[in-house]
Amino acid sequence: MRVLFIACLNGIGRVAGTHMKQSPYQDAEGKPLQPVTKDSPFLSIAFSAKELCTRCGSCSGVCPTGAITVGEDKYPVLDPHKCIACGLCGDVCPGGEVKYGDLAEQVFGERFIDKGFDGKVEKTYVGYATDERFRKGGAGGGMVTALLHHLLKIGQVQGCLVTRMNKERPWKAEPFIATNYEELCESQGSRYSIVPMNTLWADVREREGKFAAAILPCQTHGFRKLQTHDPELATKIPIVI
Numbered sequence: 001m002r003v004l005f006i007a008c009l010n011g012i013g014r015v016a017g018t019h020m021k022q023s024p025y026q027d028a029e030g031k032p033l034q035p036v037t038k039d040s041p042f043l044s045i046a047f048s049a050k051e052l053c054t055r056c057g058s059c060s061g062v063c064p065t066g067a068i069t070v071g072e073d074k075y076p077v078l079d080p081h082k083c084i085a086c087g088l089c090g091d092v093c094p095g096g097e098v099k100y101g102d103l104a105e106q107v108f109g110e111r112f113i114d115k116g117f118d119g120k121v122e123k124t125y126v127g128y129a130t131d132e133r134f135r136k137g138g139a140g141g142g143m144v145t146a147l148l149h150h151l152l153k154i155g156q157v158q159g160c161l162v163t164r165m166n167k168e169r170p171w172k173a174e175p176f177i178a179t180n181y182e183e184l185c186e187s188q189g190s191r192y193s194i195v196p197m198n199t200l201w202a203d204v205r206e207r208e209g210k211f212a213a214a215i216l217p218c219q220t221h222g223f224r225k226l227q228t229h230d231p232e233l234a235t236k237i238p239i240v241i
C-alpha cells in the first residue's frame with residue numbers, strides 16, 4: 001500500500017522567552033503568591049474548562065515539579081501542593097484556541113494564513129518503506145517509521161517519541177521513547193485512542209541527546225508553544241513528523 005506523505009520539515013522555528021522566567025504569580029523567592037486552586041489563572045485549560053482539553057500531555061510533560069500527572073482517563077491531575085505557580089503548563093497548553101497567524105510566523109517566518117485545508121506545504125511525495133517489516137507493519141506504508149529509523153541510524157537523534165500498546169494491558173495505548181529497530185517495530189500502526197504524547201517531555205529533559213517526535217496536530221501545537229516558552233527543552237526535539 002502506498003501512502004501520500006506530506007513532509008512538514010520542522011526546523012526549530014523562532015523562539016523567544018526564557019525557561020523558568022519569574023512568574024507574576026510568584027514572590028521574589030519563586031513561591032506561589034496565593035494558594036493554588038484549580039481556577040488559578042496560570043494553569044492549563046483542563047482545570048478550568050475540561051471540555052477544551054485535548055489530553056495532549058503537554059502540561060504534565062513541561063511541569064518542572066511533577067505537579068501534574070495523567071489520570072486513568074488521560075486527563076491531567078493536579079497536586080496543588082507541588083505547584084510553584086510558574087505558569088509553564090498554561091503557556092504550552094494548546095487547548096482553547098489556535099492562533100494560525102502567530103503559528104505561521106513562528107514556523108515559516110511569515111503571517112501566512114491558508115485559505116484551504118492543507119496549511120503551508122513545501123513539497124509532497126508518494127512513497128513507502130523499502131524495509132519489508134516497516135512496510136507491512138505500517139499504518140500506510142511505514143514511511144514514518146522508516147524515517148525515524150534512518151534518523152536513529154545516522155545518529156541525528158538518540159530516541160523517538162512514539163506509541164505502543166501496553167504489554168500488561170494490551171487494550172491501552174501508551175507513549176514511549178524508542179531507541180532501536182525492534183522498539184520502532186512495536187510502535188508501528190495507528191492507535192485510534194488518546195495518547196498523551198507530550199508527557200514524554202519530562203523524560204526528554206532527563207536524557208542526553210536529541211529526539212524526533214511522531215505526533216498528532218494538537219500535540220504539535222503544544223510543541224510549538226514549548227519552543228516559545230521553554231526553548232532549552234524544545235531544542236532537544238529538532239524533528240517532528
Ligand SMILES: Cc1cc2nc3c(=O)[nH]c(=O)nc-3n(C[C@H](O)[C@H](O)[C@H](O)COP(=O)(O)OP(=O)(O)OC[C@H]3O[C@@H](n4cnc5c(N)ncnc54)[C@H](O)[C@@H]3O)c2cc1C
Pocket residue numbers: 003137138139140141142143144145146161162163164187188189190191192193194195197214215216
Ligand atoms: C488518531 C489518528 C488519526 C488519523 N487520521 C488520519 C486521517 O484522517 N487521514 C489520513 O490520511 N491519515 C490519518 N492518520 C495517519 C495515518 O493513520 C498514518 O499514521 C500515516 O499515514 C502514517 O503511516 P505510516 O505507515 O507511515 O506510519 P507508521 O510507520 O505505521 O507509524 C505510525 C506512527 O504513528 C504513531 N501513532 C500511532 N497512533 C498514535 C496516536 N494515537 N497518537 C500519536 N501518535 C500515534 C506511532 O507511534 C508511529 O510512530 C491518523 C493517525 C492517527 C494516529
Ligand code: SF4
Pocket residue numbers: 042043044059062063064065066067068082083084085086087088089090
Ligand atoms: S507547570 Fe507545574 S508548577 Fe508550573 S504552574 Fe503548572 S502545575 Fe504549577
Ligand code: SF4
Pocket residue numbers: 044045046047052053054055056057058059060076089092093094095222
Ligand atoms: S496541555 Fe494538553 S493535556 Fe494539558 S490541559 Fe492543555 S490540552 Fe489538556
